[in-house]
Amino acid sequence: MSNTYDAIVVGLGAMGSASAYQLAKRGLSVLGLDQYAPPHSNGSTHGASRIMRLAIGEGEHYTPLSKRSYELFREIEQKTDTNLLNVTGMLTISAIDKATIQTEGEFFDKTVAAAKKYGIRHDVLSANEIRTYYPQFAVSDTERGYFEYEAGYLKPEDCIRAQLQLAVDNGCSINTNERVNNITSTARGTLVTTSANTYCADQIVLSAGPWLPELLEPQYESLFQPFRLVQYWFDIQEVYNEFTPEKFPIFFWQLPGIDEWTYGFPALNGPKGGFSLGVPDRSPTTTPDSIARSISSQEIEAVYREYVSRCFPKASKHCVKTSTCLYTATPDCEFVIDRLPHAPGIIICSPCSGHGFKHSAAIGESVAELVATGSSTIDLSAFSLSRLIANH
Ligand SMILES: Cc1cc2nc3c(=O)[nH]c(=O)nc-3n(C[C@H](O)[C@H](O)[C@H](O)COP(=O)(O)OP(=O)(O)OC[C@H]3O[C@@H](n4cnc5c(N)ncnc54)[C@H](O)[C@@H]3O)c2cc1C
Structure with missing residues (x-):
């Protein structure tokens, strides 16, 4: 040949x-x-999971790509008779006063603008509305939410x-x-x-x-600089019913502070599987050969203390699983x-x-x-x- x-x-x-x-x-x-x-x-x-959202806060030029991908993934599901995309809705939380957000302060506003421009079904929620619909999220009065109905997760x-x-x-x-x-x-x-x-x-x-x-x-x-990113699954067995995909949307949360954010998913693998989240990794750039793939107990404790207990106080501090991944960033x-x-x-x-x-x-x-x-x-x-x- x-x-x-x-x-x-x-x-x-x-x-x-x-x-x-x-x-x-x-x-x-x-x-x-x-x-x-x-x-x-x-x-x-x-x-096991990647966020699929349509209104893209990283910039207006991305939404045509996300919308077309959404169609293509649905087409691929049909052609291969597989399940790839599951709609759960997505909640993006950010401070009302964007000056308190040090990173991507415009992200929330750009997301809302993209949703309006491209006709993407959404609601903008007050802190009280978030507490009413999603009491699992410990928001403060100075925060607001964007809920996108057709967002979900890809496998x-x-x-x-x-x-x-x-x-x-x-x-x-x-x-x-x-x-x-x-x-x-x-x-x-x-x-x-x-x-x-x-x-x-x-x-x-x-x-x-x-x-x-x-x-x-x-x-x-x-x-093109590779960085480390870890996904953590924390135990929610005792409150599983509040963390199922029907009750708990995918989320991205910009917290006040320098480069403070967390994103994550509901419990996708039953009561014992935990719900998962990712947080910024403070490690310097890495390579596929030298990346630290193991996760220390100190790292897990810090993620629980700084993110899980602060944002999702009903989750347990017991971490049931981790996964280390690489992403490649341009300047x-x-x-x-x-x-x-x-x-x-x-x-x-x-x-x-x-x-x-x-x-x-x-x-x-x-x-x-x-x-x-x-x-x-x-x-x-x-x-x-x-x-x-x-x-x-
Ligand atoms: C933890 C984590 C969470 C993320 N969450 C999200 C999310 O929620 N939503 C979202 O949209 N994006 C998310 N991303 C980003 C997204 O996952 C990446 O943008 C995407 O997976 C990158 O895919 P890739 O094809 O560039 O790289 P890869 O999937 O790594 O593919 C590169 C391939 O090239 C092969 N290869 C490399 N060198 C050679 C060689 N010399 N010879 C032969 N083969 C070679 C490798 O073996 C590999 O299979 C996340 C990333 C990480 C790390």
Whole structure:
């Protein structure tokens, strides 16, 4: 069999599995490569749940991606007869006086503005209304809420499985446990050298997540910094009925203080499974090889003290499970979906700054359009590489 393809996708996590499927769906000859066998728990896409919200407070340019992803995930569910997206509603809490929020102070207002602009069903709630509807959340009088009705959670591992299955069904070749060591642009295409072989393609989708810096030229490495993020599941057995998905929405809570926030999910695995939350990790940047994957009892105690007891006083201090993950942040915490200037056959499609999963199905579609036709339906200009190089 020939080793030449229209496109090679390097890395088959959230972005790569979506890209491989969408490329194959367009009739291109596609090879997908991964150093592991996705889904796996070494990168950015594991831990059983990812928030899906539609009105995006990170910036107006994201809502077209989230809305399209929502449609695509529903389509993928139908095509593969799997459950990927579950609607629970989402509660975003923030201080009324945004000057007390040190990070992303505009997030709440931008979320409400996006909901209004794109007709996304929502309510803005006072602290008293939050206490009435969701007494599990210990809000103060100086806080307010945004409730989005159609938000919910995605099952990240199942999303990858489903899209890889659809990629294969559409003729994509998938090689797992094959590491890409080198990518070189030549006059006859781009050569991809792996632990097993050398392949050639007109275009490469580089969706290597936290491993991306290793595959880039030195001048780009510092633009993509991997960080550690831990998900904690705390015991709620005694108050399980108050933490079920029917009673307890997904949440994002901007707390007063420097870089103080928490996000999380209801109890998704029965009374003994706990409810989960993530909090900022104070560790410096890391790498997939050097990240501390174990979680100390001191870390757990600190998360209970600083977040769980303060925000959800009915939860127990007993932590039933943890999961360590990596996310890759750019200097402005936005995405990069763009061609490399010195090698336009290579498209970077990975670093999603900790908020990329909800957009991944649409990112895969947009990247496939870029490869197939040279442009995408959704405007990707906000995710250019040049904005970071100019500011670097
Ligand atoms: C704890 C946590 C919680 C999050 N919560 C949310 C959320 O609620 N909502 C949301 O929208 N986003 C969330 N995110 C962000 C989201 O999960 C990421 O944006 C997304 O998963 C990134 O996927 P990726 O495809 O870029 O990386 P990955 O899924 O890590 O995929 C990269 C793949 O490339 C492969 N690879 C790398 N190098 C090579 C090589 N040299 N050769 C072959 N294969 C290679 C890897 O093996 C891997 O499979 C969260 C992130 C974390 C860490």
